[in-house]
Structure formats: structure tokens, C-alpha cells
Amino acid sequence: MNRKQKHSERSVPTLEDVARHADVSTATVSRCLNSPDRVIEKTRKRVLAAVRELGYSPNFGARALAAKRTNTIGAIIPTMENAIFARGIQAFQEELHRLGFTLLVSSSSYRPDLEDEQIRALVARGADALLLIGHHRDPEIYRFLEDRGVPVLVAWAYQKGAAVASIGFDNRRAMAELAEKVMDLGHRKLGIISAGQALNDRARDRVRGVMEVAAKRGLDPQAIALVETPYSIENGGHAFRQLMEQEEPPTVVICGNDVLAVGAMQMARQMGLRVPQDVSITGFDDIELAAVVAPSLTTVHVPHRDMGRQAAQILVDMVLGKPLAQSVLLETDLRLRETLGPPKG
Amino acid sequence: MNRKQKHSERSVPTLEDVARHADVSTATVSRCLNSPDRVIEKTRKRVLAAVRELGYSPNFGARALAAKRTNTIGAIIPTMENAIFARGIQAFQEELHRLGFTLLVSSSSYRPDLEDEQIRALVARGADALLLIGHHRDPEIYRFLEDRGVPVLVAWAYQKGAAVASIGFDNRRAMAELAEKVMDLGHRKLGIISAGQALNDRARDRVRGVMEVAAKRGLDPQAIALVETPYSIENGGHAFRQLMEQEEPPTVVICGNDVLAVGAMQMARQMGLRVPQDVSITGFDDIELAAVVAPSLTTVHVPHRDMGRQAAQILVDMVLGKPLAQSVLLETDLRLRETLGPPKG
Numbered sequence: 001m002n003r004k005q006k007h008s009e010r011s012v013p014t015l016e017d018v019a020r021h022a023d024v025s026t027a028t029v030s031r032c033l034n035s036p037d038r039v040i041e042k043t044r045k046r047v048l049a050a051v052r053e054l055g056y057s058p059n060f061g062a063r064a065l066a067a068k069r070t071n072t073i074g075a076i077i078p079t080m081e082n083a084i085f086a087r088g089i090q091a092f093q094e095e096l097h098r099l100g101f102t103l104l105v106s107s108s109s110y111r112p113d114l115e116d117e118q119i120r121a122l123v124a125r126g127a128d129a130l131l132l133i134g135h136h137r138d139p140e141i142y143r144f145l146e147d148r149g150v151p152v153l154v155a156w157a158y159q160k161g162a163a164v165a166s167i168g169f170d171n172r173r174a175m176a177e178l179a180e181k182v183m184d185l186g187h188r189k190l191g192i193i194s195a196g197q198a199l200n201d202r203a204r205d206r207v208r209g210v211m212e213v214a215a216k217r218g219l220d221p222q223a224i225a226l227v228e229t230p231y232s233i234e235n236g237g238h239a240f241r242q243l244m245e246q247e248e249p250p251t252v253v254i255c256g257n258d259v260l261a262v263g264a265m266q267m268a269r270q271m272g273l274r275v276p277q278d279v280s281i282t283g284f285d286d287i288e289l290a291a292v293v294a295p296s297l298t299t300v301h302v303p304h305r306d307m308g309r310q311a312a313q314i315l316v317d318m319v320l321g322k323p324l325a326q327s328v329l330l331e332t333d334l335r336l337r338e339t340l341g342p343p344k345g
Numbered sequence: 346m347n348r349k350q351k352h353s354e355r356s357v358p359t360l361e362d363v364a365r366h367a368d369v370s371t372a373t374v375s376r377c378l379n380s381p382d383r384v385i386e387k388t389r390k391r392v393l394a395a396v397r398e399l400g401y402s403p404n405f406g407a408r409a410l411a412a413k414r415t416n417t418i419g420a421i422i423p424t425m426e427n428a429i430f431a432r433g434i435q436a437f438q439e440e441l442h443r444l445g446f447t448l449l450v451s452s453s454s455y456r457p458d459l460e461d462e463q464i465r466a467l468v469a470r471g472a473d474a475l476l477l478i479g480h481h482r483d484p485e486i487y488r489f490l491e492d493r494g495v496p497v498l499v500a501w502a503y504q505k506g507a508a509v510a511s512i513g514f515d516n517r518r519a520m521a522e523l524a525e526k527v528m529d530l531g532h533r534k535l536g537i538i539s540a541g542q543a544l545n546d547r548a549r550d551r552v553r554g555v556m557e558v559a560a561k562r563g564l565d566p567q568a569i570a571l572v573e574t575p576y577s578i579e580n581g582g583h584a585f586r587q588l589m590e591q592e593e594p595p596t597v598v599i600c601g602n603d604v605l606a607v608g609a610m611q612m613a614r615q616m617g618l619r620v621p622q623d624v625s626i627t628g629f630d631d632i633e634l635a636a637v638v639a640p641s642l643t644t645v646h647v648p649h650r651d652m653g654r655q656a657a658q659i660l661v662d663m664v665l666g667k668p669l670a671q672s673v674l675l676e677t678d679l680r681l682r683e684t685l686g687p688p689k690g
Contacts, residue, residue: 072466080450081435082633083428090426093452097459102466104449105425107438114442121417121447125470233633262637269639288427288578292607294614294639 022050071101073315074122075131078110082231082259083287085133088155091308092131099316101128110230112199116141123150128319131311135159135166136201151318155311157202158329165318167311167328171202174300174332175209175254178282181334182252183217185342187280190214191243191250192226193236193260203256206284210254225250229260236263237270244271244279251279251343258283258290261297265339276341286335295338303330367395416446418660419467420476423455427576427604428632430478433500436653437476444661446473455575457544461486468495473664476656480504480511481546496663500656502547503674510663512656512673516547519645519677520554520599523627526679527597528562530687532625535559536588536595537571538581538605551601551629570595574605581608582615589616589624596624596688603628603635606642610684621686631680640683648675 019026024047032039032047039047073096077085093103104122108115115132119141122130129151142164145152154166182190190210197204211221225246227239236259243250255261261283268275275281275295283290283299290297307330314328364371369392377384377392384392418441422430438448449467453460460477464486467475474496487509490497499511527535535555542549556566570591572584581604588595600606606628613620620626620640628635628644635642652675659673 070470072470074449079435080425080431080438081428083426083431086425086428086431090424090452090454093425094454102451102463104419104451104467104470106447106449107435109435109439118447122449125415125417125449233637266637289634289637292578292611292634292638 017054018047018050021054022047069128069319070126072104072127073101073129073131074104074106074127076106076108076115076118077133078108079231080107083289084231084257084259084285087287088304088308091305092312095309095312096316099312101316110200112137119145123148129315131155131315134201135162135164136199151315153311153315153318155307158327162327165314165327167307167314167330169302169330169332171205172209175206175284176213178300178334179210179213179254181336182254182282182340183213185340187252187343188219189248189250190224191253192224193239193243193253193264194226194228194256195231196228206256231257231259233259233263233266236260237267240264240267241271244273253279253281255281255283258285258287258297258299261299262289262293265293265297275339278344280341281339290335298337298340299335301333301335303332306330362399363392363395366399367392414473414664415471417449417472418446418474418476419449419451419472421451421453421460421463422478423453424576425452428634429576429602429604429630432632433649433653436650437657440654440657441661444657446661455545457482464490468493474660476500476660479546480507480509481544496660498656498660498663500652503672507672510659510672512652512659512675514647514675514677516550517554520551520629521558523645523679524555524558524599526681527599527627527685528558530685532597532688533564534593534595535569536598537569538584538588538598538609539571539573539601540576541573548601555599576602576604578604578608578611581605582612585609585612586616589618598624598626600626600628603630603632603642603644606644607634607638610638620684623689625686626684635680643682643685644680646678646680648677651675
């Protein structure tokens, strides 16, 4: 038995071994290696002697393996623009910080191939766990994460019975609630502006919410005009113009999120249409923008901060190996503001 | 000489050694280790045989050390909220992706201690280089990064002759240009809403820009009312109310950024003040919000996308060891929109 093995069952000495040998905490050993200037000289010397004696290799990988945890959580959000995810992620980060974890964020530009690449990069960089947005992705990715023992939590979308834990809201039900309100006001000519549905389960569920209410009320869902376009103010404007230039323009344009809705509002102004007198416009998310624009935007309020905070707690519990929590369904609610009114005439 | 050393001068076998031994590219070796399912079985077997034979240890740290680069760039921005940095960082990420690098972002909530922690976390996670915002930080941090050979680029603030390379604009000159315009219109009672200046060089330079123009025009800079508050729509509103409830309220409120300005506009509406007839309001940044609010916001346009794109190119050049580029000064320009008019009366 060589010297190292006296301190550990493993042949590679760990941070804990160094700490025990130098009679300090593992935090002190970490500090000596990462920020030696923060440790008094006497302690530093003792720790470095232990490092040498045990042959502990303070390279990044060895450190991560030794401590097992890196106290780093990764999150991949579809975009950093337009503040769609900003408030939730900021709350997520604040709570992680409170719990002693650092957050690293990547943005996939709504591209599955980029998300895949970023998941692998975050795992290679030692992320203890990942937060991902929405359920739609190659099952192979979940296998990849499971093989490596990296817990994952899906946010921004609750799915009952999904194999992967999730925290979020029911996009379909939330949008259906708004659609009920719209149709209660008498609207029968509906237009929808949505992000592409094929790869985005949140977008798809929101459209379904509208369609199901329309069908229930005797409208032909096929007769509802729908434009798909990536989320941006500019795209929202173009899509709105497209809908309004139809032979029978809609009396209400239901937008998949607030960013599209704000673009639609801007275009309405440019086209000389009054909102809501000439046409109603609704959003989804209730980002800060929604209350700031004039007229203020009727939308679905998503509890972003609450979601971010709870997501942090769940993920940290996962990292610490606590029993897995149930998926969490959060409630959304309608914010009836100025852009929704009865149809014209 | 043992078998390993036949393949390398170093005693630890590298990714390159494995690639040479298996007669494949290093990318193929990486792929075998990270995503074995993406490599045909024959190649995979050959690579794994080489891994075993050479005793190559495909753990994360060893991998990072072997390849020397991780193709990961870290960025620490002060906040993810309000889309202040969103557009620039999105462009930064898109360009990095084009160049084959992955971006990991952290947000420091404008707190130097958190930034410090995140810098260390990103370095520990193997970031090849870092993008930091603004110049104000403990010089010790630059030493820490230099010791570890991690290149750093400061963005959002150009500083001539600074020891650290930077890309950005001259915050002072940009704000001075706006102040000239404001005073040309006849304003003599100025109010300023700024982020805390003590730890934020961008905020400080913007205030200086206003003060210097005011002094040049014969105003007593001490007589200019100034409120410091963290960037948020809500805080902008409170600060605006504070300024307008003074005995001699300003005829123009110059805000340190668009987020504060939008808050000021909202509060003006609540207080029954017309903008710009009763009071003018200006911003800084020209985030998407600025053109969307009504009335549209007069502000300083910052070339966020251009800055992000160029920052990516400079940092990647640094990582690749190309000769260091000069710091880059970008031009800003005024966007004279609806919220700035002549003073009342």
C-alpha cells in the first residue's frame, strides 16, 4: 500500500484527502488552489505541502472529480433577446447564488442542433445539472445526460407524466382561457401569429388552446388565419400586415407571445388602425414590455420569477441527491388591459 | 522510454497522440469520447483501442488540458433583465458559433463580488477567454487571469491606453453629444437619473458627459439634480417622481439608460405630465424598447450587434494566439425621436 492509499480507498488523492492531511476544511484547500492570496501564508504552506506530499493534482478535471460537484448549474435558453426568458433566468440565478451555486447560461437561437452542442459543452465543462426549456428534443439527449449522471429539469412547460421532471405552466390551458375571453366578447374572425410549431412545444400548445376553444364554439379551425414567424418585434409586424391584408381581415390577432404582439401593435399604428377599436391584439408572457406599451397589452401572465426560483431549488435538490420532487404546475392568469375590446361594428 | 513517451515528449498522452495512433483526426477522437453514437463502429473501436493502449484518460480536465483549448468563451454581463445587454450578447454568441466556439454567460447583478466569483468559476470550468463589461474592477482579477493565461476583453466601454484590451464606445463623449443637443433647445434646468457611479464606469462617464457640457454652457453642475438608482423601469419611475416633486423641477430628465427613461415616461403619464410638452426625457442604448414606446424615446444609439460581432472575432484571435489587436472605438449616434422638445414656456 503506498502513501496515497493510506488516505483514500481510491488511487487518486482527493480534495478531501488533502484537507484531512492538512487539517483544514475542503473549502480552505479550494481557496488555496483558486485564490491563494485569500489564505494566510501559514495555512497556505501547510495545504501546499499536503498537495505535494499526496501527489494531489489540482488541475480542473481532477478538482471537479475530487469534489465530485462543481457547484455549477447550466441553463440553455432559446434566446437572450427580447427579455422573454430574462426575468425567469435572473430569478433562477439569484436563488442558485443563495444556495451556493454558479449559473452558466447558453442561448440556442431556438435551434435544436445548437442546443445539443451546448448541452455537451456544459456537461464537458462539468455542469452538475441542467435547466432546459420545453420538452421537444431528441430522446438521445436525455440518454446522454442520464449516462453521465447529470440531472435535468425542463422549465417553461409542464407536462403531466413526462419522463423528465418539469416546472412550468399549461400553455394550452392558459391560451384557451384567453381565447374564451376573446370569443366571449363576440370575436368570430380570428388571426394567430405563432412561432414555428414543429420544434417548439410551447408554441404548438398555445395554438392548440385557441383552436380547441374555436372548435368548441362552432368555428372551423381551418378558417382561422395563422402566420408562423420567429419571435421578434419586426416579424410580428410583418405577420400582422399579412393577416390584415387578407380579404376578410381578422377582428382580433392572438399572438404567441408579447414580442410578436408589440410588433403587431407597431404595425397597426403604421397602417392607421386603432387598437382595440379597429382590431384587438393579445400577447402571452406578460414581460415588462406588455405594461409599458401604449395602449397596454392584454396578455397571459406567466409567473417567471416564481418559476425561476423554484427551478433552482428543485435542481439543487437533484444535485444533492434528495428524493426527486414531483413536476410542478404553476398557475397563469389573464391580464386584461387595453388592447382587447369587442369587434368593430 | 516507455510506450507513451514514444508518442509524445510529455508523460501524459494527449488527444493528438491518440489521433495519430488511430490515424484519425483529433475531432474524430473527441467525437468518439463525447458522442460515440455519431461515429461508425469500426472507427470507434480503433480509437478506443488507441485510448486504452496509450493510457489516455478521457476525463474532462485531462481532455481540456490535452486539447489545450476547450473552444468555450465565457462572458459575464451585469444583468440579463431588461434586454440591456441582450442584443450585443446574442450577436457575440452568433459570431462565436460561426467561429466554432461555444459561449457560456453569467450575470453578476452589477455586484463586483459576484463577478469575481463567476470569473473564477468560468476559469475553473476551462473557459479559453473572457468577455467582461466595463473597466471598473479589482486589478487583482486581471493578475489572476494573466497568471492562468486566460485572455480578457472588456466591452461596452472603450478606454484609451487601458492595460486591458477593450471594445466599445466613449460613454462620456456620447452623452455629451446628447447634452449639447438638449441645451441647444434651451433647457437650463436639468435632472439626471443614473445608476450608481461608484462601481460602474459607464454610468460615471455618462454623468460626466452631461456635467461637462453644462459647465461649459455656464450652468453650475452642483445645481443639477441627480438621483442614483439601479437600472429598472420601476426605479426609473420613482426617481423621476423625486425629481419632479422638487421645488424647481427640471424641464428635461436625462436618463443613464433606456430602461430608466421608460420608467420615467410611465411615471410622467401617471402624474399627468405630457412628454415632451411638459417635460422632456432622454435615454441611452437604443434598445428595442426605445422605438416601441409612445412617444418614441430620444436616445443614444449604441452599435450593440456590431460590438458583439467584433468582440467575438477579437477574443477568438486572442485564443488562437494572433498578435493582439488595438482596442476598438465604435461610434454612437443620436436618435432624435419624440420625447425631447424645447422647454415649456
